[in-house]
Amino acid sequence: MPYRTPACQLERAQTPETRQKSTPEQGTQCLNVAPACQWLSTTTGRIATDGHTWLTAVHWTADPKATRYTPTRSHGPRRMNVTTVLLAQEIANLKECRPGIAYLARKLKVSERTVEYHLGMLREAGLLAYRTKGGRVVQGRDEASVYERTIPLAFDEAHGIRTVGEGVQRRPVTAAPEARKSLGNLAKKAARKVRRPRRRTPASGESRCTLMEGSSTGSFPAGSSIPPSETRLASGDSTHPTPKKATSRPQKLNKIGRRHQLARQLIQNVPWLSRASVPRIAWIARHCADAGWQWQEVQAAAEERGPIGEVGSFRPSGLLAYRLKGVHQLYASQTARHAMLTAWEDSRLREHLRHEGYDQPTPEADSTTAQAAQQSITDTFHQERANWAAEQDGPMYAEGAVDIHSLTREEVLAQRELAAADPTFVRSFIAELGEQGARQLLTHRIVNQALTLLRLNTPALANAF
Incomplete structure (x- = not known):
């Protein structure tokens, strides 16, 4: 395909290519964009209006039946495959086309080098153009590159798409009548979510046996079969040769489980919290749960300013949040929490004894x-x-x-x-x-x-x- 500027034309390799490549079919166009034309200011394509339109161009370029793109590098993937389409689907869903290498590798469950290979193929095919290229910033972390999703000029020429405007801001107006069916098929492919095919490998590396105890090899199965022992035909062995290990150990709670456990203990034991919700109490007492507080210490911290009656707590969660604000920083150590709990228990004991002495006569009194x-x-x-x-x-x-x-x-x-x-x-x-x-x-x-x-x-x- 001729380029708009001479700098975008790739030179023919002087050394012969050792890897075998399939020759393009008759009537197809080979998409190869030089590195100098992989920028938004020098690209010959146009910016895609939305992610779905851009995915139609990706499916047209990655069609395995028509070789429209061949990588120029001698290592890496030899053509676009399912990983390229999966990568394009993730990029099409981004609001700002600024994909990080680590993010894409984590989403696709591939290596970062694989992501770099397929991003390079999308740039060479004219489907991505640099807006700003990432580099190392002052703080020492890598900055992700910002791309623009572009549709190559060969896609418009192959489907007879007429555009209006200038440069990368061109917008499609109409397409050739004979290309509308192919555009509809590409739109259906872009609407479907492509998934990675499942591997159909045997569960073990050994050869699978048939019903006649033979293997899948070419040897005769009846010649190597050994009848079982007569003593094991009736009831079999009493114990299994490889008994299973008991793994019924109690699971250790994580941070979220510890918060919900503390919330359930508070609701079950504190009277004025009996009508509260477990997730809400878990969120309110999250700092205390993370610091290892017990439910008695949480109750003591909440009732330290004064006793709370079951009738007076119209909104228990809000009252608890007000009383627990900042207590995890005030009683940061276990010694301080123990002193606070002891003082609270003593005050409750003195209050109980005071009420008993007021309501009931002492044994010595008449x-x-x-x-x-x-x-x-x-x-x-x-x-x-x-x-x-x-x-x-x-x-x-x-x-x-x-x-x-x-x-x-x-x-x-x-x-x-x-x-x-x-x-x-x-x-x-x-x-x-x-x-x-x-x-x-x-x-x-x-x-x-x-x-x-x-x-x-x-x-x-x-x-x-």
């Missing part, structure tokens, strides 16, 4: 003394509530029935603010107005919140109402 103390607490609370009610000026604590509709907006807001600040007065509102009237005056949210907090208080204070 039951009459405990009942008198509880009655004293109740009387004191009633006296304080009566004194506070006498100091109020509103109609809430007047004698007789109370009409809540007669209250002004300022008085209603004042009563709600007072009830939100001190939940014990909600019981007073319920006793005066009834539960429905209290909810109408104070809203459902304030009443529910106050009743929940009072329910979590000590029994002595709760029975006072």
Whole structure:
């Protein structure tokens, strides 16, 4: 094929080629682009509009029935094959045509040298053109080359494709009527994903035996057959000559498995995390799991700022993420985690003993003394509530029935603010107005919140109402 510039014409080799190459068929064009014309500024092809159009040109060039391209180098692949098409499929899917050698070798499961061979063949065939050539940068790493997917001029001439525009920005307008069928077949090939053919090799290197115990060689099978022993015909050997080794050892958890294991332990043992999701808790506690934390240490770190009730955690995962923020850096060593866990357990123990001493009398104290103390607490609370009610000026604590509709907006807001600040007065509102009237005056949210907090208080204070 004639080149646009004389520099792009390859010179004929002076030494005879030792490798046998198939001669091109009649009417075919041999695609060989010189290294000087493998750049975007010197190529005679045009930039492909999309990856599918470019793959049609790749399948046309790599057609094994028509020798359109022959490599010029004396080593490496002798022609385009399935690996070239697989490489072209990976390049066609790239948004920016900047394929790395290591990336393509990992995707195709071939060596980096094989990738370099096939990239060179795509450049020589005019299917790839350098935009910038990769090299060694200052940091010491190789920079990948940037290519442009191009369609060679021979492809347009073979199919009678007429283009408009200048240079590499040419765009196809129409094709010859007799070439539309071949273009359709190439489009179907480009739409199908090519896969590497499976190797059909025997499972072992030995020759396969037939049903008559003979081998696949030319020797007569009946001459070398040996009958089995009479002692092994009935029941056979009691043990296998090569027993299998027991491999039922417990598998070691990786990093992800350790995170999910810690999340499951937290959800099973921590009450306020019982409604949480395992993947979400695993992601939140990932730093603690990677550092080797136990679920007791995670709970201690979360409840270090204060105890968490099962009712107060409306979103357990968000509360855990807030409490665990930065704790893996604060308690980085195992000694610090142990001290933190010990302090948390001591605080819980002291709280438990304090509640037990308040709710139940000690063995040394008399039951009459405990009942008198509880009655004293109740009387004191009633006296304080009566004194506070006498100091109020509103109609809430007047004698007789109370009409809540007669209250002004300022008085209603004042009563709600007072009830939100001190939940014990909600019981007073319920006793005066009834539960429905209290909810109408104070809203459902304030009443529910106050009743929940009072329910979590000590029994002595709760029975006072």
